[in-house]
Amino acid sequence: xxxxxxxxxxxxxxxxxxxxxxxxxxxxGYPSLFWYVQxxxxxxxxxxxxxxxDDKGSNKGFEATYRKETTSFHLEKGSxxxxxxxxxxxxxxxxSGGYQKVTFGIGTxxxxxx
Amino acid sequence: xxxxxxxPATLVQxxxxxxxxxxxxxxTSNPNLYxxxxxxxxxxxxxxxxxxxxxxxxxxxxxxxxxxxxxRQFILSSKKLLLSDSGFYLCAWRDGNNQPxxxxxxxxxxxx
Numbered sequence: 001x002x003x004x005x006x007x008x009x010x011x012x013x014x015x016x017x018x019x020x021x022x023x024x025x026x027x028x029g030y031p032s033l034f035w036y037v038q039x040x041x042x043x044x045x046x047x048x049x050x051x052x053x054d055d056k057g058s059n060k061g062f063e064a065t066y067r068k069e070t071t072s073f074h075l076e077k078g079s080x081x082x083x084x085x086x087x088x089x090x091x092x093x094x095x096s097g098g099y100q101k102v103t104f105g106i107g108t109x110x111x112x113x114x
Numbered sequence: 115x116x117x118x119x120x121x122p123a124t125l126v127q128x129x130x131x132x133x134x135x136x137x138x139x140x141x142t143s144n145p146n147l148y149x150x151x152x153x154x155x156x157x158x159x160x161x162x163x164x165x166x167x168x169x170x171x172x173x174x175x176x177x178x179x180x181x182x183x184x185x186r187q188f189i190l191s192s193k194k195l196l197l198s199d200s201g202f203y204l205c206a207w208r209d210g211n212n213q214p215x216x217x218x219x220x221x222x223x224x225x226x
């Protein structure tokens with residue numbers, strides 16, 4: 001079946017540091033890929049998405065590129081801020097076989113310190 | 115634009131009591147609807163999903179149930195809550211395959 005693998009964290013960075021959160025996936029079809037962010041006590045918000053190979057999703061300074069050859073969708077940001085402290089979820093949606101489900105990674109907690 | 119409403123935001127219930135959590139979506143028709151549970155500091159566990167009125171798929175056998183009485187309404191229920199039912203419950207919707215899900219603000223359920 002489909003799966004998403006990401007580091008659990010926590011990842012602790014100083015403000016203005018470079019961020020990378022790795023995400024790799026397995027899927028039976030040709031999935032769409034997503035990154036979600038969850039702030040404490042809130043629901044998940046869609047951060048960015050990519051629907052085909054070599055697509056780059058970007059939003060609020062975050063970027064991720066759909067790499068089919070390495071089955072990866074790593075999240076990056078050049079300079080993190082304290083306000084970026086949250087849990088980040090990588091996810092995929094694979095419609096092969098008529099599935100209606102989205103597969104999520106375990107979530108990576110990011111702590112940014114001033 | 116589409117919006118999703120989930121209530122209540124927090125709920126404290128005694129063991130053995132019933133449960134009803136409601137989720138409604140506005141601004142779209144025939145969405146796919148989902149219920150997830152998130153234990154403290156953990157990832158998401160899919161509980162139920164629905165592709166249409168009256169159509170419910172259960173992912174995890176447990177003492178919870180779901181219903182979809184109207185196109186944009188999704189209800190999570192239990193007849194008798196267990197301590198293990200504590201957690202953060204999230205409702206989500208999406209328009210179709212390979213589209214992103216959109217989440218409600220969640221319900222924090224504590225069982226005493």
